[in-house]
Amino acid sequence: MKKKFIGLLFTVLFMSTIAFGQSPTISNFEKSSNGYKVFLYQSVIRMLNKDQNPEFNKLIKDLDHLRLLSNESDALESITTFTSLDNGIKSEGFDLIMSYDNKERKCHVYELESNKGKSTWVITFLVDSRAGLMEMKGTLDLKYLSAISHVNFDKLEELIPMGAEDWN
Amino acid sequence: MKKLILMLTVMVSYTFTNAQNIIDKHFSHYKGADNFTTISVTGKMFQLASQIEMEIDGKDTEHMQDMISRIESFNMIVGEEMPNAKADYTNGLLKVKDSHEELMRINNKEGNFTIKIDESNGLVKEVIMIAQSDKNFVAFSLMGSIQMEELGEVVNEIQKHGMDDIEQIFDNNNIDDFKVYPNPSKSSQNVNIDIPNKMIGGKVIVTDLDGKLLDQYEITNQTQSINTNNYRNGSYIVQLVKDDIRMSKKVIILD
Numbered sequence: 001m002k003k004k005f006i007g008l009l010f011t012v013l014f015m016s017t018i019a020f021g022q023s024p025t026i027s028n029f030e031k032s033s034n035g036y037k038v039f040l041y042q043s044v045i046r047m048l049n050k051d052q053n054p055e056f057n058k059l060i061k062d063l064d065h066l067r068l069l070s071n072e073s074d075a076l077e078s079i080t081t082f083t084s085l086d087n088g089i090k091s092e093g094f095d096l097i098m099s100y101d102n103k104e105r106k107c108h109v110y111e112l113e114s115n116k117g118k119s120t121w122v123i124t125f126l127v128d129s130r131a132g133l134m135e136m137k138g139t140l141d142l143k144y145l146s147a148i149s150h151v152n153f154d155k156l157e158e159l160i161p162m163g164a165e166d167w168n
Numbered sequence: 169m170k171k172l173i174l175m176l177t178v179m180v181s182y183t184f185t186n187a188q189n190i191i192d193k194h195f196s197h198y199k200g201a202d203n204f205t206t207i208s209v210t211g212k213m214f215q216l217a218s219q220i221e222m223e224i225d226g227k228d229t230e231h232m233q234d235m236i237s238r239i240e241s242f243n244m245i246v247g248e249e250m251p252n253a254k255a256d257y258t259n260g261l262l263k264v265k266d267s268h269e270e271l272m273r274i275n276n277k278e279g280n281f282t283i284k285i286d287e288s289n290g291l292v293k294e295v296i297m298i299a300q301s302d303k304n305f306v307a308f309s310l311m312g313s314i315q316m317e318e319l320g321e322v323v324n325e326i327q328k329h330g331m332d333d334i335e336q337i338f339d340n341n342n343i344d345d346f347k348v349y350p351n352p353s354k355s356s357q358n359v360n361i362d363i364p365n366k367m368i369g370g371k372v373i374v375t376d377l378d379g380k381l382l383d384q385y386e387i388t389n390q391t392q393s394i395n396t397n398n399y400r401n402g403s404y405i406v407q408l409v410k411d412d413i414r415m416s417k418k419v420i421i422l423d
Binding site: 095096097098099100101102103109111142143145 | 199200202203204205206207208209210212213216219220
């Protein structure tokens, strides 16, 4: 009986870590990755609104943060990293929403809905020798998606120092 | 009794929600192969996409958003540099021979292209396309609740995005210009056909489901009427045929 209770407690604790806190897969990857580690809170994302467009603010009003993590290695190790990230995210109960796969490039979009209605979106990716993930906590108000054209890309490049050509 | 009803409901719902698309059912062995790209989009993504306010050429897109929200899944595989692409195309068609009706087929020197549907009472549950051009092979499945009259719109939208090789085969053969109405129809009234301009000079062929020829007309303009007085209750296939292009639609005749 005591064992069962401890087991139940452990499960509940583990589940709440996933639902309300950090994903263990993302936390572990953050510690081990050697590439980009970019964390953008809503307050920072607001700074990307180049002409203070009100619709851009509506678009991101329920967005908590964005996080980009990547790892640079050879092609073989990148596939291993991608597979490990992907399996980790899946095992945490995220639902696969969309996927694109071929030999060199992979991109999987996952969503985990919490009981508070806030979703966490995770995109795992493999682009040549770069594997990583992007996490988005919260939601975008898609009615205002066109306001994304008001993003100041020069400012974004300062925050995420990478050439767009690397990601094409 | 209540338990039995509940159990049956659960079983039916399970069967419905787990209906497999043709990519997972017949082409999953290609997944992971070096020369293949696979794309999969779930209904959730279409639900989200339907919330995006769009404006295409100034047109109202409310109808398009509604249609998108009824899509349950989209799956596609694209194979490149396949030595036996044509054999894969033929085998692919054989696999769906009995489960899906042919809607359109084009066979010419650029390649081969077939659209098939799983349809019941004017509602399309799955539209599939299998195509081959040179050493390339493409198959896609779109599942949802799509009205027959919306189908051309959906296929044309898909065609516009990322299928350049196939696009030249499609060319101007807009299948939404091909209409058969009223459908269902009564044997006492004529069935009317709207014909795409490009099919003028070809033939209208009417067969039963076993392929038995019932009527044949030369296409001289963009409309044609069929006298169905002698047709029994049942389903018939109306085909437009010209050179290497064949378009098909099913029509139901009631007494």
